Amino acid sequence: AKSAGGNRFELADPEADARTITRHGLTTALPTALDRGEFFIEYQPLVHLGDGSVRGAEALVRWLHPQHGVLGPDRFIPLAEHTGLIVPLGRWVLEQSVRQAREWREMCGAGRACAPLRINVNLSPCQLTDPGLVRDTVEILERAGVEPDALCLEVTESALIGADDDLLKPLRRLADMGVDIALDDFGTGYSNLANLRRLPVSILKLDRSFTRGMQQFPADPVDLKIVEGIVSLAHSLDLAVTVEGVETGAQAEQLKVLGCDTAQGWYYARPGPPERLHELTLVDATG
Numbered sequence: 001a002k003s004a005g006g007n008r009f010e011l012a013d014p015e016a017d018a019r020t021i022t023r024h025g026l027t028t029a030l031p032t033a034l035d036r037g038e039f040f041i042e043y044q045p046l047v048h049l050g051d052g053s054v055r056g057a058e059a060l061v062r063w064l065h066p067q068h069g070v071l072g073p074d075r076f077i078p079l080a081e082h083t084g085l086i087v088p089l090g091r092w093v094l095e096q097s098v099r100q101a102r103e104w105r106e107m108c109g110a111g112r113a114c115a116p117l118r119i120n121v122n123l124s125p126c127q128l129t130d131p132g133l134v135r136d137t138v139e140i141l142e143r144a145g146v147e148p149d150a151l152c153l154e155v156t157e158s159a160l161i162g163a164d165d166d167l168l169k170p171l172r173r174l175a176d177m178g179v180d181i182a183l184d185d186f187g188t189g190y191s192n193l194a195n196l197r198r199l200p201v202s203i204l205k206l207d208r209s210f211t212r213g214m215q216q217f218p219a220d221p222v223d224l225k226i227v228e229g230i231v232s233l234a235h236s237l238d239l240a241v242t243v244e245g246v247e248t249g250a251q252a253e254q255l256k257v258l259g260c261d262t263a264q265g266w267y268y269a270r271p272g273p274p275e276r277l278h279e280l281t282l283v284d285a286t287g
C-alpha cells in the first residue's frame with residue numbers, strides 16, 4: 001500500500017490505524033478471540049544486574065488477529081477492560097504463564113546450573129476488584145505445582161494511588177502467601193512516597209522514562225540523582241528495584257552503579273517465545 005504514495009502514507013499513523021481497526025470489527029471480534037485461541041504470550045527476560053544472569057521473565061500478551069496480524073496489548077487491553085473480557089483474559093495469561101514457569105523450573109532442576117526462573121504477570125486494575133482473584137490465583141499455582149514465591153504480579157502505580165483497604169486486601173492476602181507484588185511504571189503516578197509503606201509491594205519497577213534520560217552520554221545528572229534517590233529510598237523500605245526499557249550497555253552499567261537490582265529491556269532481549277528463555281539460561285549455565 002505504501003507504493004501507492006500520496007496521502008495514503010498517513011495511514012501509517014497508529015491512531016488512524018487503531019480507528020480503522022476499530023471500525024473493521026476489533027470491538028466485535030475481541031469478546032470471542034479468547035475462545036478462538038487467538039491470544040499468545042511473549043516472554044521478556046529479567047536480568048540480575050549484579051551478575052547478568054536471567055532470573056525470570058515478564059509475560060506480555062499479544063493478539064494474533066486473523067485479518068490484522070499481531071496486535072500489541074496497547075491496542076486491545078483498554079478495550080478488554082472496557083468490555084470485561086480482561087478478567088477471563090487475565091486469568092488465561094496467568095494460567096499459561098504459571099505453567100510456563102513450571103516448565104522452566106523443571107528444566108533447571110534437571111541438571112542445569114541455572115537459578116529457577118520466576119514469572120511476572122501484569123494485573124489490570126479491573127482484576128483487583130474481581131472477587132475470584134485470590135482463589136483463582138491459588139488454584140492456578142496449585143494445579144501447576146508452582147510455589148507462590150515463583151510468581152510476581154505487576155500492578156501499576158496509578159491503579160493503587162488512593163487505593164482503599166478493600167482494593168488492597170486481595171493483594172495483601174497474595175503477598176502474605178509469598179507472591180511478590182511489583183509496583184509497575186513507578187514514578188509516573190505522582191504517588192506520595194510515604195504511601196509506599198501501606199502498600200503490600202516488595203518490588204518497584206522504575207518506569208522507562210527514567211532510563212531514557214540515561215541513553216545519552218554523559219547521562220542527565222538530574223535523572224541520575226532522582227534514580228539514586230529512589231533506589232536508596234526503596235532499599236531502605238526493603239523493596240527491590242527493577243528497571244525497564246534498558247536499551248544500551250551504557251544504561252545497564254549506569255543503573256548497576258546506581259544500585260538497581262534487576263533490569264529488563266531490548267539490550268538483553270526483546271519479548272519472544274518461551275524457547276528463547278531456554279537458550280538464554282543455557283548460555284548462562286555453560287558460560
Ligand code: C2E
Pocket residue numbers: 044059060061072073074077090093122123124184185244245246247264265266267271
Ligand atoms: P509494561 O508492563 O510497562 O511492559 C513493558 C513494555 O515495554 C512492553 O510493551 C515491552 O515490550 C516494552 N519494552 C520492553 N523493553 C523495552 C525497551 O528496551 N525499549 C522499549 N522502547 N520498550 C521496551 P508491550 O508488550 O507492548 O506491552 C505494553 C503494556 O501492555 C504493558 O506495559 C502492560 O501494561 C500491558 N500488558 C501487556 N500484557 C498484559 C497482560 O497480560 N495483562 C494486562 N493487564 N496488561 C498487559
Ligand code: CA
Pocket residue numbers: 058122154184
Ligand atoms: Ca509490566
Ligand code: CA
Pocket residue numbers: 149178179180
Ligand atoms: Ca516473595
Ligand code: CA
Pocket residue numbers: 184185205207244
Ligand atoms: Ca512498566
